[in-house]
Amino acid sequence: MSLLPKTARGEHSRAAIFEAALALFQERGYEATTMRAIAERAGVSLGSSYHYFASKEHLVLEFYRHTHQLHLVAIGPLLARERDLAARLRGVIRAVVVTCEPFHAFAGAIFGTVANPVSPLNPFGKDSKALRDEVIELYAEVVKGSDARLPDDIVTELPTLLWLYQMGILYFWIFDKSPGRLRTLEVIDQTTELMVRLLGLANLPVLRGSRKKILSLVRSVAQGA
Amino acid sequence: MSLLPKTARGEHSRAAIFEAALALFQERGYEATTMRAIAERAGVSLGSSYHYFASKEHLVLEFYRHTHQLHLVAIGPLLARERDLAARLRGVIRAVVVTCEPFHAFAGAIFGTVANPVSPLNPFGKDSKALRDEVIELYAEVVKGSDARLPDDIVTELPTLLWLYQMGILYFWIFDKSPGRLRTLEVIDQTTELMVRLLGLANLPVLRGSRKKILSLVRSVAQGA
DNA sequence: ATTGCAACTTGAACGTGTTCACTTTTACTG
DNA sequence: CAGTAAAAGTGAACACGTTCAAGTTGCAAT
Numbered sequence: 001m002s003l004l005p006k007t008a009r010g011e012h013s014r015a016a017i018f019e020a021a022l023a024l025f026q027e028r029g030y031e032a033t034t035m036r037a038i039a040e041r042a043g044v045s046l047g048s049s050y051h052y053f054a055s056k057e058h059l060v061l062e063f064y065r066h067t068h069q070l071h072l073v074a075i076g077p078l079l080a081r082e083r084d085l086a087a088r089l090r091g092v093i094r095a096v097v098v099t100c101e102p103f104h105a106f107a108g109a110i111f112g113t114v115a116n117p118v119s120p121l122n123p124f125g126k127d128s129k130a131l132r133d134e135v136i137e138l139y140a141e142v143v144k145g146s147d148a149r150l151p152d153d154i155v156t157e158l159p160t161l162l163w164l165y166q167m168g169i170l171y172f173w174i175f176d177k178s179p180g181r182l183r184t185l186e187v188i189d190q191t192t193e194l195m196v197r198l199l200g201l202a203n204l205p206v207l208r209g210s211r212k213k214i215l216s217l218v219r220s221v222a223q224g225a
Numbered sequence: 226m227s228l229l230p231k232t233a234r235g236e237h238s239r240a241a242i243f244e245a246a247l248a249l250f251q252e253r254g255y256e257a258t259t260m261r262a263i264a265e266r267a268g269v270s271l272g273s274s275y276h277y278f279a280s281k282e283h284l285v286l287e288f289y290r291h292t293h294q295l296h297l298v299a300i301g302p303l304l305a306r307e308r309d310l311a312a313r314l315r316g317v318i319r320a321v322v323v324t325c326e327p328f329h330a331f332a333g334a335i336f337g338t339v340a341n342p343v344s345p346l347n348p349f350g351k352d353s354k355a356l357r358d359e360v361i362e363l364y365a366e367v368v369k370g371s372d373a374r375l376p377d378d379i380v381t382e383l384p385t386l387l388w389l390y391q392m393g394i395l396y397f398w399i400f401d402k403s404p405g406r407l408r409t410l411e412v413i414d415q416t417t418e419l420m421v422r423l424l425g426l427a428n429l430p431v432l433r434g435s436r437k438k439i440l441s442l443v444r445s446v447a448q449g450a
Numbered sequence: 451a452t453t454g455c456a457a458c459t460t461g462a463a464c465g466t467g468t469t470c471a472c473t474t475t476t477a478c479t480g
Numbered sequence: 481c482a483g484t485a486a487a488a489g490t491g492a493a494c495a496c497g498t499t500c501a502a503g504t505t506g507c508a509a510t
Contacts, residue, residue, distance in 0.1 A: 006487060007476065035467060045490045056467065108342035116337020117399050124400065172446065174342050175349065190442050197435060206429060210422060217415050221397065231457060260497060270460045281497065
């Protein structure tokens with residue numbers, strides 16, 4: 001049972017535990033970091049860690065919230081200034097990998113847990129719903145704040161698709177060993193441009209039938225999860 | 226260190242361990258099955274299990290090989306008879322989920338391990354290369370054996386894309402709680418039809434530019450992994 | 451038959467994440 | 481201030497996956 005602290009002392013402990021975990025994850029990697037080491041560095045007992053975080057995996061969930069906040073801060077100016085959809089998308093997704101760069105070394109170990117349908121961290125699950133909705137809402141903002149004219153049915157489903165797209169990019173980024181993670185940045189530039197191009201074609205007569213089918217499919221799949 | 230058996234006795238032990246693991250995974254699920262329980266049911270010691278399988282996860286890799294064999298047997302007649310690409314695709318992918326149906330209950334627990342970039346089971350990794358190549362080769366056969374006329378550049382990249390598509394379907398299938406897994410079958414029918422339709426459109430002038438870009442992107446991504 | 455050696459087998463021991471019955475501290479009430 | 485209940489904290493104990501040094505088996509060569 002993971003509890004929110006109700007006293008100043010509790011808040012301090014919880015923060016110390018998370019900070020110790022984050023530091024150790026970066027120093028040694030996720031698996032080499034033991035709960036005992038985290039507790040020791042945080043200056044609390046092993047049992048106390050479990051008072052605030054239900055499991056080692058839940059520390060990772062907190063890590064996601066943390067990077068999401070960093071991401072939001074990083075893209076604030078861009079979203080306020082830029083109106084072109086392709087540029088907004090490119091900037092936001094680029095900011096994701098830039099924000100996560102300091103954690104690249106242990107991100108791989110974490111992704112497995114996240115993709116695990118059984119894990120409490122799995123993006124389609126209950127524990128991560130709040131954060132998921134926040135991220136999807138962010139992409140709704142990316143679309144709505146642009147000057148692109150898109151059909152309503154697309155506007156409805158696009159944020160969820162962009163959320164999935166972001167996860168795909170992160171998965172690629174994890175494997176990316178190129179210097180400065182340049183390959184990932186290239187892929188981001190190409191895919192965002194391509195997506196916006198295809199969105200522009202969505203009203204072509206030959207494609208309208210497919211578009212309806214695709215959107216109906218997307219709705220059906222999104223609802224299932 | 227996981228070793229292949231060199232004597233009849235060794236083969237018997239290895240088979241017994243795998244069969245015990247498979248049975249227990251089905252009865253209790255992946256995580257509730259302990260290596261001790263597997264060893265006990267197989268009639269060997271705990272240490273012997275590790276003589277043939279480097280880890281609990283490697284038992285899952287063997288499980289993949291097993292289901293792949295079942296899948297190959299199941300689709301043999303279809304591939305020999307049917308020439309229509311959409312029908313071949315639909316049949317092959319449907320056969321995947323039908324073959325895996327008996328293992329649905331514990332498939333979820335396994336997928337996390339598979340998606341984990343750090344795990345030896347991760348599909349892009351070394352240990353699973355042989356099996357991955359086999360599956361991609363299967364989809365090459367699905368495409369080549371059809372009467373569809375596709376541009377060479379597409380024929381080259383399509384098998385890998387279909388392999389990825391199959392994994393996507395399996396991920397959806399894991400979450401599917403509908404009776405008889407009907408939703409998954411529906412999604413398969415819709416997506417295969419859609420894909421073949423889009424492949425037919427790939428030569429349209431408006432799309433040719435995008436197609437080149439998409440294929441170049443696919444090549445770049447596939448090579449990265 | 452004896453030897454030698456590789457294949458095979460064993461289970462105690464290690465470090466891990468997690469649990470839980472218990473103690474200590476904190477904050478509030480009368 | 482005393483009392484008390486909630487919050488915070490503790491560490492021994494548990495079951496697990498994994499390792500390893502030592503043991504046993506079977507067979508080919510001498």
